[in-house]
Amino acid sequence: MSGVREARPGELRAAVRDFLAGQLAAGGYRPRCDSWLSGFSPEFSRALAARGWVAMTWPRECGGHERSELERFTVNEELLAAGAPVAAHWFGDRQVGPGLLKYGTQGQRSRFLPAIARGECYFSIGMSEPDAGSDLASVRTRAAKADGGWRVDGTKVWTSHAHRSHYMLTLVRTSPAAGSDRHTGLSQLIIDLRAPGVQVNPIPFLDGEQHFNEVVLDNVLVPEDALLGQEGAGWAQATSELAHERSGPERFLSTFPLLAELVRRYGHRGNAELGVLLAELATLRRLSYGVAQELQAGAAPAVQAALVKDLGTRFENRVIDVARRIADVEPDPDSGGPLTRLLAEAVLHAPAFTLRGGTSEILRGVVARAVVPK
Amino acid sequence: MTGELRTSVEDLIGDLPVTAEDDARLLYDRLADGGWTTVSVPEHLGGSGGSIADAAEVVAAVAAAGTGLPVGETAIIAGWLLRTAGLALPIASRCVVPVTGRVEGALDGNGATGLLTMRAERVAWASWASHLIVPVPRDPDRTWVVAVDAMRAAIRRGSNLAGEPRDDVETAAAPVLAAVTVGIPHDDLLAGLAAVGALTRSVQIAHALGRVASMTARFCAQRVQFGRPLSAFQAVQQQLAELAAEAAAAQAAVTLALAGTDGPRRPVLAAIAKTRTGQAAGVGARIAHQLHGAIGVTREHPLQHYTRALWSWREEFGSESHWSRYLAAQMAQAGMPLWAWVTADD
Numbered sequence: 001m002s003g004v005r006e007a008r009p010g011e012l013r014a015a016v017r018d019f020l021a022g023q024l025a026a027g028g029y030r031p032r033c034d035s036w037l038s039g040f041s042p043e044f045s046r047a048l049a050a051r052g053w054v055a056m057t058w059p060r061e062c063g064g065h066e067r068s069e070l071e072r073f074t075v076n077e078e079l080l081a082a083g084a085p086v087a088a089h090w091f092g093d094r095q096v097g098p099g100l101l102k103y104g105t106q107g108q109r110s111r112f113l114p115a116i117a118r119g120e121c122y123f124s125i126g127m128s129e130p131d132a133g134s135d136l137a138s139v140r141t142r143a144a145k146a147d148g149g150w151r152v153d154g155t156k157v158w159t160s161h162a163h164r165s166h167y168m169l170t171l172v173r174t175s176p177a178a179g180s181d182r183h184t185g186l187s188q189l190i191i192d193l194r195a196p197g198v199q200v201n202p203i204p205f206l207d208g209e210q211h212f213n214e215v216v217l218d219n220v221l222v223p224e225d226a227l228l229g230q231e232g233a234g235w236a237q238a239t240s241e242l243a244h245e246r247s248g249p250e251r252f253l254s255t256f257p258l259l260a261e262l263v264r265r266y267g268h269r270g271n272a273e274l275g276v277l278l279a280e281l282a283t284l285r286r287l288s289y290g291v292a293q294e295l296q297a298g299a300a301p302a303v304q305a306a307l308v309k310d311l312g313t314r315f316e317n318r319v320i321d322v323a324r325r326i327a328d329v330e331p332d333p334d335s336g337g338p339l340t341r342l343l344a345e346a347v348l349h350a351p352a353f354t355l356r357g358g359t360s361e362i363l364r365g366v367v368a369r370a371v372v373p374k
Numbered sequence: 375m376t377g378e379l380r381t382s383v384e385d386l387i388g389d390l391p392v393t394a395e396d397d398a399r400l401l402y403d404r405l406a407d408g409g410w411t412t413v414s415v416p417e418h419l420g421g422s423g424g425s426i427a428d429a430a431e432v433v434a435a436v437a438a439a440g441t442g443l444p445v446g447e448t449a450i451i452a453g454w455l456l457r458t459a460g461l462a463l464p465i466a467s468r469c470v471v472p473v474t475g476r477v478e479g480a481l482d483g484n485g486a487t488g489l490l491t492m493r494a495e496r497v498a499w500a501s502w503a504s505h506l507i508v509p510v511p512r513d514p515d516r517t518w519v520v521a522v523d524a525m526r527a528a529i530r531r532g533s534n535l536a537g538e539p540r541d542d543v544e545t546a547a548a549p550v551l552a553a554v555t556v557g558i559p560h561d562d563l564l565a566g567l568a569a570v571g572a573l574t575r576s577v578q579i580a581h582a583l584g585r586v587a588s589m590t591a592r593f594c595a596q597r598v599q600f601g602r603p604l605s606a607f608q609a610v611q612q613q614l615a616e617l618a619a620e621a622a623a624a625q626a627a628v629t630l631a632l633a634g635t636d637g638p639r640r641p642v643l644a645a646i647a648k649t650r651t652g653q654a655a656g657v658g659a660r661i662a663h664q665l666h667g668a669i670g671v672t673r674e675h676p677l678q679h680y681t682r683a684l685w686s687w688r689e690e691f692g693s694e695s696h697w698s699r700y701l702a703a704q705m706a707q708a709g710m711p712l713w714a715w716v717t718a719d720d
Contacts, residue, residue: 013720074720078713081713260713263712267705267706268706269702270703271702272695272698272699274701274702275645275697275699275700275702275703276694278646278698278705279627279646279649279653279694279697279698281716282650284623285716286629286630287626290629304622307615307619310615310616310619311619311622361612363615364611364614364616365608365612367614367615367618368605368611368612368614372594372611373591
């Protein structure tokens with residue numbers, strides 16, 4: 001990308017820290033674990049966007065800021081390390097935007113991208129379906145050609161934030177699979193979650209929090225121009241963003257606020273287990289940054305991304321193990337003190353770390369297939 | 375540049391692990407003739423004038439080949455010590471080995487006319503040395519860095535798990551070839567050497583483990599059991615992926631450390647590398663043996679050249695336990711929020 005204004009990484013980092021300090025002082029957020037999934041704050045997302053830190057890598061004409069993947073990496077890791085509420089814009093910024101840039105029509109780009117970039121338009125991702133588990137190609141949601149577009153019937157599950165998002169990028173079957181290849185005949189539709197026939201039912205998370213939903217699509221009329229990219233190419237399109245989805249700092253920083261608090265309280269003891277976590281964290285940052293470098297160079301390192309996520313989510317869990325051993329306190333979700341509250345958030349959210357975005361078992365299958373010579 | 379370096383050395387080494395000591399010495403001579411064994415020694419001190427990262431390419435190629443050679447000692451560690459001291463390679467030296475651990479001893483007299491009396495235990499590759507470079511205390515603020523002819527030392531052969539020499543060294547009033555003073559207290563110089571040594575072993579571990587991972591994946595693709603290649607079993611795939619992840623993590627930790635060899639965080643980066651590669655060595659070797667089955671635990675199979683070395687290297691120049699404690703102590707001492715400390719290099 002020519003003409004990119006590259007701020008010195010230190011300056012950008014410092015600017016984000018200033019912004020976060022201001023937000024914190026003004027009561028704009030309370031640091032928490034897993035903030036990229038649980039911290040949904042339209043106000044925060046809009047303020048962040050106003051600073052140019054949403055849609056950072058997109059072209060200017062789409063509302064973006066033409067910054068590099070590496071600058072985006074820096075901003076995102078700062079936000080996550082601070083436990084800032086970034087969930088509202090996260091999925092639009094991470095997956096939907098890059099998909100629209102790659103496959104969208106001019107009309108779609110100008111309709112959605114500037115609004116996402118302003119932190120005003122939120123997207124959910126409609127992939128999983130009931131009874132399908134990790135088998136994402138097992139799509140039963142159907143879209144049939146109708147007057148003025150498609151009629152869509154089916155159900156999506158585990159759809160984060162569908163109850164407060166505006167649109168859902170939805171994987172649907174638009175024609176029967178060719179033979180046994182289930183990856184054919186799938187398409188991506190941008191479905192307006194306020195359209196008649198869309199019903200969003202909460203699936204409360206185990207701690208009672210609502211971010212998961214079941215989205216029932218009952219004879220929903222979806223206009224023709226809601227098709228993203230090519231009809232029938234939905235699988236390839238949806239999976240082309242996996243390197244973005246799996247490699248970012250959100251795959252190893254979900255419990256960082258707990259680790260930071262642990263160090264603040266007990267770091268002076270020079271505990272060796274903390275040292276091991278520091279070595280792992282530094283290594284994960286290097287690996288994840290390496291993927292950002294490849295993305296910047298135009299590659300889509302899906303295997304490397306799978307590996308980052310597997311290692312990263314294991315680290316997120318290990319932070320909890322070490323915190324328990326060192327602090328020896330009861331987790332307390334309602335605590336006024338940060339340590340026991342952050343521990344509670346981490347413990348309760350941990351089971352999802354190694355499931356969402358591809359289970360560890362699926363990821364290891366991806367890695368193994370890549371390393372075994374044909 | 376560095377990629378080419380590595381290829382040149384790989385071409386010299388060939389494919390199979392060189393195991394007989396005579397063959398290994400011949401291979402070492404070939405590398406020495408090409409200047410590969412003194413890569414990070416500055417040219418004005420008689421070396422090849424490369425960086426530590428360049429030297430790491432040579433060490434990586436040797437480690438990946440599964441061949442034990444003292445290039446880590448000569449190309450990286452001695453290079454660092456000579457550069458730090460401003461001491462030239464001794465004339466006609468073939469294998470300059472640093473004495474890196476605790477040294478008991480003293481230099482009697484001054485400079486090149488002095489006599490060295492010292493003892494050190496488990497010095498890596500001392501029995502291969504043409505010359506030894508020995509740091510001994512001069513006064514509380516300064517250290518002598520002394521070059522002696524290895525012929526002047528009594529060397530009692532020992533070994534690590536991979537059969538690499540780890541020898542006890544003793545000299546009694548040995549005339550020195552050269553001695554220079556560095557304005558660094560002895561303990562601090564030893565700490566510097568320990569960090570360079572930890573980085574060196576980390577490079578060796580990462581590249582040996584990379585080869586172990588590819589060797590294991592190849593084996594699992596070829597080996598058929600129950601009518602299918604091992605790699606078709608999900609239980610095996612899970613293990614292969616974990617091995618690949620550990621190898622990648624080890625590589626990343628080393629990349630990070632090599633990027634900062636001139637900076638003030640050099641010891642911290644070495645500590646990160648040794649802690650992470652030490653972990654990876656254990657996990658990786660265990661998985662590789664499990665997947666190779668019984669054939670992998672035989673002497674004739676090449677896997678053991680790598681795994682025996684991994685099991686030794688992870689302790690040498692400090693285990694994960696040592697360096698993780700160091701990391702935690704450094705962080706505590708810095709007294710800043712964790713994230714500021716983590717990103718201090720960026």
